[in-house]
Amino acid sequence: MSKRNIQTTNLLFSSWAVVSLIIGVFMKEWVELVPKIKKVKISHSPWMTCCTTIWPEDSLKVVRIMMVLVLCLSFFLNLILGMQYTYVIPQNRYIQLIIAFSCFLTGCLLLGTLTLYHHKLNQGQGLYFSSFKITWVPFTAYLTAVFFITCGFLCLLQCKQPIHSCTCQKIHSSTEQCIDKQLCGQSIQVISLPESTAMPRGIVRLSSQQSKEDSANKEHLQKRHVTWAL
Numbered sequence: 001m002s003k004r005n006i007q008t009t010n011l012l013f014s015s016w017a018v019v020s021l022i023i024g025v026f027m028k029e030w031v032e033l034v035p036k037i038k039k040v041k042i043s044h045s046p047w048m049t050c051c052t053t054i055w056p057e058d059s060l061k062v063v064r065i066m067m068v069l070v071l072c073l074s075f076f077l078n079l080i081l082g083m084q085y086t087y088v089i090p091q092n093r094y095i096q097l098i099i100a101f102s103c104f105l106t107g108c109l110l111l112g113t114l115t116l117y118h119h120k121l122n123q124g125q126g127l128y129f130s131s132f133k134i135t136w137v138p139f140t141a142y143l144t145a146v147f148f149i150t151c152g153f154l155c156l157l158q159c160k161q162p163i164h165s166c167t168c169q170k171i172h173s174s175t176e177q178c179i180d181k182q183l184c185g186q187s188i189q190v191i192s193l194p195e196s197t198a199m200p201r202g203i204v205r206l207s208s209q210q211s212k213e214d215s216a217n218k219e220h221l222q223k224r225h226v227t228w229a230l
Helices: 001-027 057-085 093-125 136-191 203-229
Strands: 030-033 042-044 129-134
Touching: 001 057, 001 136, 057 093, 057 136, 093 129, 093 136
Parallel strands: none
Antiparallel strands: 030 042, 030 129
């Protein structure tokens, strides 16, 4: 899996996690509570204080604070992954480790928040309401936590890749330099000529003989012109 594909996968997972958390903020149907007196089901969410008459919300303040912290961390993580994808921040190992730590922290914090919320529901079942039924929204939140943890593992996988890619680039650049040096050496050997080049004797003799023959022909032609003139 290439580095660019890992970054794209991380960005998609973090974006899906942010969208699912925002949907969970506006959804009230996390849990359906059944009161002891009235058998009418009441929807409940850890984000809103909607059931103060049935279930006192003081025990859910910690859950709400943890959910807000998870939402803030998810926005921060998505921003960092987007900046990494667009090469705004440097692509080094330290940044990858920080992103991986943020992913694991966000995922584990979300899992702990959901577990604490479920524990609070079990505690209030016998005291404030008779039973409860979990809807699809908490399962989506659990899936979001899995996405965050997966992003952390992918960031750790991405940390190992720059070393191999750098070594490959170094080897490739060194081979290119060696080839360039060889080509330069060959071109110099082909182009370079000795400073003083002596003409062969045979060429000098031929040129002198040709010049003598040309001068003799010219004299012969001049004699012919003179005889015709006379």
